Amino acid sequence: HQYMLLITRVKTIYAQEIEDCASGKLHSQVALQAIDCIFRAASISKDYTRIKRTLYSSDPSYKIENAMCGKGKFIWLGTHQTVKPTKWKSFALNIDQHAAMFFDQQPCTDLLEELIGKSFGKNGMTSSKAWKSVAPEMKGLEFTTNYGTNSTIHKISGLSEKSARESLFTKDGKNVSVADYFVSLGQKLTQPDLPCLKVGKGNRSVLFPIEKCNLLGNQIVKGANPSDVQALVREAKMPEEMQKRVGKLAKSLKSEMKDFLEDYGLDLDVSKMAKTKAEVIIAPQVDANDGKVQPGEGNVRAFKKVKKAGKEIKTFIVAKIGFGKYGPKKDDFRKFTAVLKKKAKDMGISIKDDLNEEHFKGEIVNILDHDEDFFDQCKGSKVDLAIIILPDTGASDDYAWVKRWAELKFGVMTQCIRNKTFCGKGNSGIDQMTAGNLLMKINHKMNGINMRVTKRGLDPHF
Structure with missing residues (x-):
């Protein structure tokens, strides 16, 4: 296939501007972006696979077969790089490791x-x-x-x-x-x-x-299960190994980018990693309505009672998407709403009638084929909140669709929840703590205040 390529001249960046930016005389975001683009282009190699902004090496040592991942999956360690200005009056190449789960062919x-x-x-x-x-x-x-x-x-x-x-x-x-x-x-x-x-x-x-x-092969696993996440965390928590891999990558990049960088008069020093001091910022004291608490020294129990309740939820509806004929049933709905309403009352949040019992005999509304008419009807019925149940895995497209149509198109406030959270462990229903955390999200969306920073914890400028 042949494609027409249109190149538009946007801006001319002079070498002096880059040099002044590197020496600290000038702060230029354009110059920084130019250097970043040069390094990104230079890093493109047959030995690396680029997926979005992450580079994955063809070196087999970066592909890790882990028994916890299950059959047909592997962990691929990649890196993504950015060029950043530093206080040493120069540019620094920042390389971060990125671990992701992939499917084998x-x-x-x-x-x-x-x-x-x-x-x-x-x-x-x-x-x-x-x-x-x-x-x-x-x-x-x-x-x-x-x-x-x-x-x-x-x-x-x-x-x-x-x-x-x-x-x-x-x-x-x-x-x-x-x-x-x-x-x-x-x-x-x-x-x-x-x-x-x-x-x-x-x-x-x-x-x-x-x-x-x-x-x-080499397709990212969407919606990793708990064992996948555990395997990823186990690989990612080894800073010494990560430092070795990043150093190895930097050296290989320099050798591959040498000719390319020389064309622009640039060089990359990979002899040692830069060091900088870290600062621990003390968390501000918060008023969570059951006492003033310093995070780290006590439990912040905002779900015991919120500081200020938001808009009253006079009507709400529960729907599911992405399940076809399956998914949570009437019994799951009634367990969920019973706990949610009781917990809302304890927290001082007003949640009244659900339309599921009134119009659907307690059945959960099933949104089929991304039918946006559902949200149009919610708007016409003046629904204050739509709780949307999503599948436990691979629901990113459904989530994006819900937010786009419900909140941006029709102005219907939504709260998405995973099926396993909705049904609870062993289909026993949502627990009190999870219900409290969910209600804090809902209260915030309804312009309520769950907790606030105390005056003592505020920065003097505020």
Whole structure:
């Protein structure tokens, strides 16, 4: 493919301006950005993979296989760099380590098995409910097919609700199952009772049998589970190792960037790392309505009673998104609202009627296919707060959609909550402490005050 490239001249930056900025005579953000751009461009190499602003080395020692990550995942240690001015009247290259969880290249059936957490058995049977629970985590991942000569890269938009044997589409005026279609191609499926990967949206979506798909490698894991997070923390908490890796990277960057930097008359000193003094700033004293507390010396229990309650919540509604036919049920809703209303009363926050009991017999409203009409109806019904339940993993797109349409488009205040938080541990309901923390967020959004800094804790300028 050929593309037209349009380059626009924005500004001319003279070497003297950069030199004056480095010597401390001049503070120029433009000069700083120019140096930063030069170093970023110089760091582009075949030995590094750039994902957003982070560089990942092809050196195998930076890829860590950790048993806690599960099958088909690995930790990749990367770095991101920025050029910053320093008090030594020069520029400093700041390199930070970044650890992220990635998927290996693997068959998509292996990925599904790992995410569900159990083997499919001989016939590949597993519940469609389990498919739905992992669909958000697979959404957005890229794959290729392992049949034919087509090497097109596809992006997963979801999983089919039915298996390949039961999923139908129209071909030549007849309904044909995905499994039968592949039989006609001479590609009989060995696991026709598994779901299909969905690409595209609505009526234009295309289904691919999951056993005929291979996941592309080096894709970031969205919504890491607790064991993934634990593995990442374990790798990130080794400062000595991090210092060695950063030093090694700086030296390799210098050798690779040498010719490039010489063109601009720049040099990079990697003989030693810069040292600076750190200052411990004492936290201000806060008034949390149950006494004045110095953080670090006592517990700040703002959820015992807020300093000032915000706007009264006369009506609220609870909805879920990204679950399909599944997700939290009526019993979960009633447990949640009972604890929330009781805790709100204890904290001095006024929460009155929910529309779920009044209009939906206690059922949680299900927002399907990102239907923005829901928030339009909330606005028309003068709903003060919409509590939106999100899946435990892979809900970033849903969260962004909720905030964009509810708060920016229709002006409906929302509070998003994860399914596991909503249902509580073992589906026993939300606990008192979590409810208190949630209510503090809600109170703040309603222009309430949970706690305030005491006069003694304020900076003299204020």
